[in-house]
Amino acid sequence: MSSAGTVLIQGGTVVTSKRSFVADVRIEGETIIEVGPSLSDSTADQRIDASGLLILPGGVDPHVHLSRRPSLPKEACSGDDFLSGSKGALAGGVTTVGEIASPEADEGVLDTIDRVESDVRSKSLVDVFVHPVLESASRKLEQISKLPAREQPSLKVFLMNPSLAENPAGLKDAVRRAADAGVTVLFHCEALSELSAARDALLKQEMTSLRYLPESRPTSAEVRATEQAIAFCRETGATGYIVHISCAEALGPCAAARVEGLPIHTETRPEFLLLSSAHHRGEDAKLHVIIPPLREDADREALWRALVDRSIDLVATDDAAFWSKAEKLAAPDSFEALRMGISGLELLRPLLFSEGVVKGRISVERFVEATAAAAARIFGLYPKKGTIAVGSDADLVLWDPKETRTIAASDLFSRTGFTVYDGWHVTGWPRMTLRRGEIVYREGEVLASPGSGILIPRRLPSTEDE
């Protein structure tokens, strides 16, 4: 019965989004075939001792940017790509990512997926699903209804994109096509009208320094666009997913929409839980440029509460590390010339475990839900990804809940050469990561080869339980 490639992980504590229990996990090939206490080890080809460790499902981060954004200058952006970004992901216990892929030239959403798939095949170490970006509401919209057959049923819109904001009828048509096909729509929520008004007011007073980044992208713009996104979903029947909620006021419309029965999913990012707008006025302001900007401590506290009560479903990184430290620092001190984005994949789970679980804000099961299971459910990957069960992909992380680290940019796989968490002390760190049964990271070393990650097929989202 035993064949080459059976692995037995022994003596750890298995954690899913529902419960934690001491168990062994048996893997054959790429798949988990048995989970239970004290499994027989006579047939195992390889044994891994997990005593004292947690066994977590591989992380699923549904919001990253590892393929190059066509609008960025090719010669200037020496940050991360699928290779370095996915190395960091594996080192941080994330085995699947959702790539937000912008179109090149006149690509439709299917063309974009094809192009990104070839990038994944040559470079990625993690499994990938793709949310193609709809940049124009008048171009190749017929491709939207074909996304489910391509097994990638989601797309992304940036509501402040002028070609969408100035064509609301076209945008609604696109969202309706998505709704009719069962395609989930991810919304970046900032309203162009509010951004323009804020910018004009600041320009009039010659207040263009980066220190005014928060004022240039006010919470009112986020709230307004969140309400627009929800209205589109209400009118068309689309399932909506609100990315990187940054402020307390944006939570209200989402909660109200759910009470109404609308399928609205919600995400925040680690920075909105852990950092506040003072960083936009500090010494390292240029390194902290992200969109939306950092908000106030009251917003952070509201987002933590929302994570606890599940009005926020999950935490994703928005990893978008296009610019190196030197390139970020060379930017002018102006919100008119933003070099936005930071790396996040390697530290997502260590930060959320330490600040959330160790500090008693969330349970370890909720941590697993917010960093793996929820995204897998929402995007049609569950239970293949996001849990530890018979038949699931053997994406597993052996996690030392006691290990303490001081974060240093020089220890990370990101090519950007900096992290906004430099010097933070964390408790809890991955020891080993398996992706579809293969040991891809162990004790500081990434072992997977480029292109071993795959474009992972998805079904339409289900509510299937464990």
Ligand SMILES: [Zn+2]
């Ligand atoms: Zn993003």
